[in-house]
Amino acid sequence: MSLYCGTFFRRKSFGCYRLLSTYVTKARYLFELKEDDEACRKAQQTGLFYLFHDLDPLLQESGHRYLVPRLSRAELEGLLGKFGQDSQRIEDSVLVGCSNEQEAWFALDLGLKSASSVRASLPKSEMEAELGGSFVKLRQALLQLNSVDSSLLFTAQALLRWHDGHQFCSKSGQPTQKNMAGSKRVCPSNNIIYYPQMAPVVITLVSDGARCLLARQSSFPRGLYSALAGFCDIGERVEEAVHREVAEEVGLEVENIQYSASQHWPFPNSSLMIACHATVKPGHTEIQVNLKELEAAAWFSLDEVATALRRKGSFAQQQREASPLLLPPKLAVAHHMIKEWVEKQSRSSLAA
Numbered sequence: 277m278s279l280y281c282g283t284f285f286r287r288k289s290f291g292c293y294r295l296l297s298t299y300v301t302k303a304r305y306l307f308e309l310k311e312d313d314e315a316c317r318k319a320q321q322t323g324l325f326y327l328f329h330d331l332d333p334l335l336q337e338s339g340h341r342y343l344v345p346r347l348s349r350a351e352l353e354g355l356l357g358k359f360g361q362d363s364q365r366i367e368d369s370v371l372v373g374c375s376n377e378q379e380a381w382f383a384l385d386l387g388l389k390s391a392s393s394v395r396a397s398l399p400k401s402e403m404e405a406e407l408g409g410s411f412v413k414l415r416q417a418l419l420q421l422n423s424v425d426s427s428l429l430f431t432a433q434a435l436l437r438w439h440d441g442h443q444f445c446s447k448s449g450q451p452t453q454k455n456m457a458g459s460k461r462v463c464p465s466n467n468i469i470y471y472p473q474m475a476p477v478v479i480t481l482v483s484d485g486a487r488c489l490l491a492r493q494s495s496f497p498r499g500l501y502s503a504l505a506g507f508c509d510i511g512e513r514v515e516e517a518v519h520r521e522v523a524e525e526v527g528l529e530v531e532n533i534q535y536s537a538s539q540h541w542p543f544p545n546s547s548l549m550i551a552c553h554a555t556v557k558p559g560h561t562e563i564q565v566n567l568k569e570l571e572a573a574a575w576f577s578l579d580e581v582a583t584a585l586r587r588k589g590s591f592a593q594q595q596r597e598a599s600p601l602l603l604p605p606k607l608a609v610a611h612h613m614i615k616e617w618v619e620k621q622s623r624s625s626l627a628a
């Protein structure tokens with residue numbers, strides 16, 4: 277195999293060369309690590325490790341941003357040794373990605389409570405002192421992380437949480453075993469395989485052609501409005517879930533459902549957010565808020581939404597300034613949809 281401008285050439289069985297892009301090579305490598313425990317164990321020798329403590333990632337403050345440190349195998353073994361743990365503990369880690377050069381990345385939680393003494397939760401503050409960083413709640417750190425780091429940490433946290441919650445087979449009650457990469461767990465007594473799961477959620481930005489509908493739950497920060505979101509029911513198509521959720525939450529019927537984007541969202545569990553735009557039937561714009569689900573919902577004009585999008589400063593700052601409308605952070609798919617709607621409306625009002 278030779279490396280050429282980030283692209284691999286691989287000999288095919290019938291003798292000619294086929295071009296494999298860096299992306300394809302990476303995808304095939306990750307697939308191999310998930311399927312082959314020995315290959316994954318080998319990758320742990322040269323890989324890098326993200327650390328967590330009870331699902332909080334290790335971060336280092338740098339000005340107004342957070343950096344995400346990664347430990348080499350030698351550094352991790354040194355740390356474990358200081359806390360009386362041997363390197364076997366490294367096999368609890370889960371695979372979260374790899375570099376273009378096939379350096380595998382893993383996440384390891386050293387703070388989860390476990391009945392076993394070999395899997396003891398290591399003391400948080402002593403580890404922080406040793407590592408020169410802090411284990412920070414991911415939700416709190418969201419706005420100070422870049423999008424690449426946050427996406428990796430979202431995946432890592434979701435996978436670690438899933439393993440923590442699936443230690444036992446729901447049929448036999450026996451302990452399940454993780455494969456080396458952490459892409460599944462198996463019950464040795466009946467061979468049932470458990471795979472990490474995400475719950476599909478539809479999130480819909482409803483428009484009446486001139487305004488868009490935004491809503492808030494009582495748990496949202498003061499002033500924050502977002503698009504309508506809801507978990508898909510079992511057996512439902514995405515379109516059906518969009519129709520039902522909008523009807524349930526604001527009492528409206530929608531049409532012209534258009535897919536926009538998707539996002540993995542780890543809070544409070546792992547959801548696959550499926551973002552769609554939709555319109556209401558002409559003349560049918562009267563909102564009837566379901567107060568069991570929402571605190572308020574309202575139509576907002578292009579001007580109101582565009583002004584809120586342009587506003588700079590943190591949530592806390594905007595709340596202090598009593599901004600009339602706060603929107604979800606850039607990292608959330610809801611922000612992306614609202615921005616997309618503003619751009620489309622602005623283009624059509626210019627063209628008119």
Ligand SMILES: NC(=O)C1=CN([C@@H]2O[C@H](COP(=O)(O)OP(=O)(O)OC[C@H]3O[C@@H](n4cnc5c(N)ncnc54)[C@H](O)[C@@H]3O)[C@@H](O)[C@H]2O)C=CC1
Binds near residue numbers: 539611
């Ligand atoms: N990334 C983003 O831009 C946004 C993400 N979200 C996320 O979307 C998710 C769904 O939004 P909600 O309005 O709360 O949903 P929702 O409108 O379906 O209401 C939540 C209720 O649905 C029920 N439910 C059904 N299946 C569930 C499941 N698999 N997990 C948990 N609850 C389930 C529960 O009774 C729960 O109280 C939330 O986790 C929220 O964090 C919401 C808005 C924006």
Ligand SMILES: [Mg+2]
Binds near residue numbers: 504505506525569
């Ligand atoms: Mg909802």
